[in-house]
Amino acid sequence: MSMGVDKKYALLDTDFLYxxxxxxxxxxxxxxDFVMEFTDYEFFCHEMIKEELTRHEVVPDPNPWLEDKIQSGTVKIYSDRDIVTELGKIYGTSATSMYLTLLxxxxxxxxxxxxEKYYGSMSDMDNLEDVEIFLAVLKTCDDGVPSQNGMGEKKTYVLIQMMEILHSNRVYVFCSDDFRARRSITSLTKPVHCISILGVFYKLMKMGHGKSEMQEYYNRLSAFLKNQTEYRVWSASGQQRIRVPIQQVFDDLYDGKFQMLRNGDLQYIK
Structure with missing residues (x-):
């Protein structure tokens, strides 16, 4: 790990992981596995991601891989208690109300x-500063949210915001190529850097990994996204996102036709 100001803090989101x-x-x-070798990043995620990965029922299951990385210390996992504890180092007894603001x-x-629907009652809580009571009530509210409502995504955003408070402008999110998800990350008060899956292929190309080596990984991903035949990338003017066949994106990437934007999107170079 490179220490000091160069350190980047990278969140792994559910979509990206599976x-x-x-x-x-x-x-x-x-x-x-390639991403874990990016030595200038420290990786982290919210514990809710484990539940989300299980719900996706991906084969092969990513959870044993993630558990192994957590046990070895390669990925740091945060619970809500951990987040409140970290916020407490900065905000003292206001840590719980800061957590609610981030949520x-x-x-x-x-x-x-x-x-308002699921957590509104917490804003009027007595003893809001009592961490144990706060976490117990938070858990009760969490349990009231239907499982398909993407709580992992929302908790992940709380964690991203906390990391941005601690490590301003050094927070990155490895995320899927879902434009809506990335747009919402970049719309946070302090925009966070994103690296999409296509961005990872871009980085690996820049690091010298050859096209034939990486084609196999790309093919497996494309096969998994079986109903998707195109990726959307930015035109050279930056004015619109255009649909490009999946294989052509890969060919153009290795032909040096793209740059990567801060939000993780690829854009054709003029």
């Missing part, structure tokens, strides 16, 4: 009215 776990070669070395921002980014 798609990059599927992208692998014949020897079962995965795209995620509201997170919920509002995705669904208007979601916070």
């Amino acid at each position: 798609k990059s776990h599927v992208a692998r070669n014949a020897a079962n070395h995965t795209l995620t 509201q921002t997170s919920c509002d980014t995705f669904n208007t009215g979601f916070f």
Whole structure:
């Protein structure tokens, strides 16, 4: 790990983890394994991601891989208690109300009215500064949210915001190529750097990994996204996102036709 100001703090989101776990070669070395070798990043995620990965029922299951990385210390996992503890180092007894503020921002980014519906009662809590009571009530509210409502995504955003408070402008998110997800990350008060799965292929190309080596990983990912035949990338003017066949994106990437933007998108070079 490079120490000091160069350190980058990288969150692994659910979509990224399962798609990059599927992208692998014949020897079962995965795209995620490549990412773990990026030495200038410290990796982290919210514990809710484990539940989300289980719900996606991806084969092969990414959870044993993730558990192994957590046990070895390669990926740091945060619970809500950990987040409140970290916030406490800066905000003292206001840590719990700061957590609620971050949760509201997170919920509002995705669904208007979601916070009020499921967590609104917490804003009027007595003993808000009592961490144990706060965490118990938070858990009760969490349990009231239907499982398909993407709580992992919302908790992930709380964690991203906390990391941005601690490590301003050094927070990155490895995320899927879902434009909506990345747009919401970049719309947070302090935009966070994103690296999409296509961005990882771009980085590996820049690091000298050859086209034929990486084609196998790319093919496995494409096969997994079986109903998707195109990726959307930015035109050279930056004015619109255009649909390009999946294989052509890969060919153009290796032909040096793209640059990577801060939000993780690829854009054709003029």
